[in-house]
Amino acid sequence: MATILSMKNITKTFPGVKALDNVNLEVEQGEIHALVGENGAGKSTLMKVLSGVHPHHSYSGDILFQGQKCEFKNINQSEELGIVIIHQELALIPELSIAENVFLGNEQSTKGIINWNESIEKTKALLDKVGLHINPQTLIKQIGVGKQQLVEIAKALSKEVKLLILDEPTAALNEEDSENLLNLLVEFKKQGITSILISHKLNELMAVVDRITILRDGKTIETLSMEKDGVTEQRIIKGMVGRDMNDLYPERVSQPGGVVLEVKEWNVYNPENPQQQIIHNANFHIKKGEIVGIAGLMGAGRTELAMSVFGKSYGRNISGRIFKDGKEIKIENVNQAIEQGLAYVSEDRKKYGLVLNDSVRENLTLANLFKISRRSILNKHEEVKQAENLKGSMNIKTPTIEQKAINLSGGNQQKVVLGKWIFTNPDVLILDEPTRGIDVGAKNEIYKKINDLAQEGKGILMISSELPELLGMCDRIYTLAEGRITGEVNKKDADQEQLMTYMTRSRRS
Amino acid sequence: MGELKEVFSQNIRRFGMVIALIGIAVLFQILTGGILLTPLNITNIVMQNSYIIVLAIGMTLIIITGEIDLSVGSVAAFIGAISAYLMINLDMSVAVAVILSLLAGALIGAWQGFWVAYVNVPAFIVTLAGMLIFRGLTLIVLGGRTLSPFPEGFSTISSDFLPDLLGGGNLHLLTMLLGGLAVIVYLLNELKLRRDYLKYNYNIISFPLFLGKLIAISIIILAFSYILALYAGMPNVLLILLFLIIGYSFYMNNTTTGRHIYAVGGNTHAAQLSGIKTKKVTFWVFVNMGVLSALAGLIFAGRLNAATPQAGNLFELDAIAAAVIGGASLAGGVGTVVGAVIGALIMGVLNNGMSILGIGIDWQQAIKGLVLLTAVALDMISKNKSK
Known part of the structure; x- marks a missing residue:
């Protein structure tokens, strides 16, 4: 088979982080090639380099596509050659119809006048190819995520795709939709379309792909062939992690105390659609000095559960009871949550965690200005002193505390958010994806900090999509599926497979 | 010298506006043959722009919150009309009428803040509606006519000067004394x-540089006091302005x-x-804007000694321009009160200088528009570069 794509010695640096370090990738004509690695390993960056999101000259190295050297300045140029990328976050416009989305930027028109009949006809044909039998004039917002994913693929097909790149396509899908999608890729393969598949779901991958390239810390580790190398899941994980698990997850002697927070019969409804129940009758508790995990697939209601407990910041018609140190408490808003000693570190630090244009100092003190003020007048000297202390104890790498948060790397931003909540001196910290999108070194530092907090007797609730992270850090793990707590396992009894079983346990089964 | 350069380059954006203000002042000083910076004219510039500065302070807070207020000119006119109605038609005392007017401003702010903060109607729409509503109400209160004159004492706020208690012939000694006091307070602080x-x-600046800064600013305060003292002394309204600027x-x-x-x-x-x-937070920022709009309306009515249906026309644009030239970002989160004051002064000096030169109102508007665009464009370009 001929090589369709070869990326050679690709190096890409962001301020403070070397995201790609001499990466090589070879993809053969007509294969399904998997790209795997931990979060932050550089998969998405590599694909952005390939598709021209990171233009030529912003990286070093060569890209050869069908034997030709490519220097893309933007996405349009790569799409012209038939390289189409479908991102994790779908790029569809909810208020427009399927047909309008499929031909967005590529409208079927003569002299600027759109030919609707042709657009709809062609869309219908494309939808048939991806096995979606609905009216092309349906609005995107009216169809589910699984179908939206298929519309994205139909859109890619409309561009006469030769190389289809899918970034975590099944992350948000249920099993049935995932299977459909993967079967579709196999179907495409028969038609000669090459695919690159980025995914964390190794069992899925292994069923459909031909070869796997493993990235770790911005470097190519190896490319395995499913046929020749007798690949197993363990083999891939070893390549991805590449180190003793104990190195990444620091040792901790766990000595849980009394129950610090208990939530009972917790029910939450969707604020946009009050009929839809998001959390069903959830019960859980956290002990002092204990790290408790919540595992669940995307859409299981993890963040919704956490935010609804944290001062009802999400949801409506919330019912249930919260106990702190055995006493029932009422938490109606974020203020009361903070007063009761709760802290919530959001999964989306840029949207919910930081005021990006403010300094590190201002971000660190924002949730507890009370501590550095008297009768509402700020003591700025005290503020500087406290911020410097936090900068030191959190090991935030920034030239000064006056640096704007936007200029920090992801890992350091995360340390600022964590530091901000440590400054409120909480008894319970809810950490929602505390290591998402940060490099391994910073991850390790954050794990150590989390362990220190547990050692100080604080209760930690940790939400994560990465099962190894939960298994490495937690004393106890709850699993969440479709808004229900479906299992509770202790560290010593837990393994990935069992957690996955609980996480995918739906109402029906 | 190296340190001076470093301090300067770190604060280039803050100094940039001050340098622009000085540059424009020097330019017009030359073009007007020295009229711009005479004691009389400087006093005029302060008094002519007092109500815009008051509005710009409130507008800065609004813009920092990420909102906008297009209604301030209409609100100022409406409050001017109400105060005239209370004092002229109802014979109310000045003090009571002023307090009622400021309260009315707070109520108007609360009305607009309610829609923006609690009903989530975009501020642009709420205050665009407010612009029409309060202009209409102004016409209704005034019956389409101009109400004047105000009773004795009302125009004192905006048109009079501190009394010359100490005597001193050509030099207003009380003003000089206040200037001296200001320097002492500044130095101690x-x-x-x-x-x-x-x-x-x-990290602090070295002692010689620190000393230089103290001397320079003290001289500026004293020189400014001296210029005011040479004419009629400290305008009452400047006292209000200083109080607001320092307070906010x-x-x-x-x-x-x-x-x-x-x-x-x-x-x-x-x-x-x-x-x-x-x-x-959003609600109270609008209430605050309402009160400051009312204050601006009172100052303006006092200066004209009349409440007119067309008062406050386009004030909202001057206030927004001042805040934005002064470094506030319409995206929210960025801006300073002092910056807005400097922005208002830049616009004020431009207005005043062009009027002295006899440039028509037509060209004045066009030039002011270009200055606004240039100021923000330069800021954007420098930001893009620093990325």
């Missing part, structure tokens, strides 16, 4: 800050609620999840 800085281990600067920089305003504008979600009551 700077010395205390420097002591604190040393205590808390800050302190509020925005040194209080928890001031910090909350910056955080709400910078990132509403993050502010909310940090326990800040974001809706309440």
Whole structure:
């Protein structure tokens, strides 16, 4: 088979982080090639380099596509050659119809006048190819995520795709939709379309792909062939992690105390659609000095559960009871949550965690200005002193505390958010994806900090999509599926497979 | 010299506006053959722009919160009309009428703040509606006519000067005394800050530079007092302005609620999840704008000694322009009170200088528009570069 794509010695640096370090990738004509690695390993960056999101000259190295050297300045140029990328976050416009989305930027028109009949006809044909039998004039917002994913693929097909790149396509899908999608890729393969598949779901991958390239810390580790190398899941994980698990997850002697927070019969409804129940009758508790995990697939209601407990910041018609140190408490808003000693570190630090244009100092003190003020007048000297202390104890790498948060790397931003909540001196910290999108070194530092907090007797609730992270850090793990707590396992009894079983346990089964 | 350069380059944006103001003043001083900076004219510039400065302060807070207020001109006109009605038609005393007028301003602010903060109607729409509503109500209150004159004492706020209690012939001694006091307060404050800085281990500027800064600013304060004293002394309205500028600067920089305003504008979600009551913050910022609009309306009516249906026309645009030239970002989270005041002065000096030169109102508008565009474009270009 001929090589369709070869990326050679690709190096890409962001301020403070070397995201790609001499990466090589070879993809053969007509294969399904998997790209795997931990979060932050550089998969998405590599694909952005390939598709021209990171233009030529912003990286070093060569890209050869069908034997030709490519220097893309933007996405349009790569799409012209038939390289189409479908991102994790779908790029569809909810208020427009399927047909309008499929031909967005590529409208079927003569002299600027759109030919609707042709657009709809062609869309219908494309939808048939991806096995979606609905009216092309349906609005995107009216169809589910699984179908939206298929519309994205139909859109890619409309561009006469030769190389289809899918970034975590099944992350948000249920099993049935995932299977459909993967079967579709196999179907495409028969038609000669090459695919690159980025995914964390190794069992899925292994069923459909031909070869796997493993990235770790911005470097190519190896490319395995499913046929020749007798690949197993363990083999891939070893390549991805590449180190003793104990190195990444620091040792901790766990000595849980009394129950610090208990939530009972917790029910939450969707604020946009009050009929839809998001959390069903959830019960859980956290002990002092204990790290408790919540595992669940995307859409299981993890963040919704956490935010609804944290001062009802999400949801409506919330019912249930919260106990702190055995006493029932009422938490109606974020203020009361903070007063009761709760802290919530959001999964989306840029949207919910930081005021990006403010300094590190201002971000660190924002949730507890009370501590550095008297009768509402700020003591700025005290503020500087406290911020410097936090900068030191959190090991935030920034030239000064006056640096704007936007200029920090992801890992350091995360340390600022964590530091901000440590400054409120909480008894319970809810950490929602505390290591998402940060490099391994910073991850390790954050794990150590989390362990220190547990050692100080604080209760930690940790939400994560990465099962190894939960298994490495937690004393106890709850699993969440479709808004229900479906299992509770202790560290010593837990393994990935069992957690996955609980996480995918739906109402029906 | 190297240190001076470093301090300068770190504060280029802050100094940039001051340099622009000085540059424009020098330009017009030359073009007008020295008229611009005469004691009489400087006093005029302060008094002519007093109500815009008051509005610009409130507008800065609004813009920092990430909102906008297009109604301030209409509100100022409406409050001017109400105050005239109370004092002229109902014979109310000046003090009571002023207090009622400011309260009315607060109510108007609360009305608009309610729609913006609690019903989530975009501020642009709420205040566009307010612009029409309060202009219409002004016409209704005034019956389409001009109400004048105000009773004795009302125009004192905006048109009179501090009494010359000490005597002193051509020089207004009380003004000089106030200038001297200001210098002493300034020096004591700077010395205390420097002591604190040393205590808390800050990087501080070297002593000669510090001394130079003290001397320079003291001379500026004294020179300004002297110029005012040469004419009629300190205008009452300048006293109000200084009080507002210092008060609001302190509020925005040194209080928890001031910090909350910056955080709400910078990132509403993050502010909310940090326990800040974001809706309440937005609501009160509008109430504050209402009160300051009312104050501006009173000052303007006092200056004209009349309430007219067309009062306050386009004030909202002057106030927004002042805040934005002064470094406030319409995206929210960024801006300073002092910057807005300098922005207002830049516009004021331009207005005044062009009027002296006899440039028509037509060209004045066009030139002011270009200045606004240039100021913000330069800011954007420098920001893009620093990325």
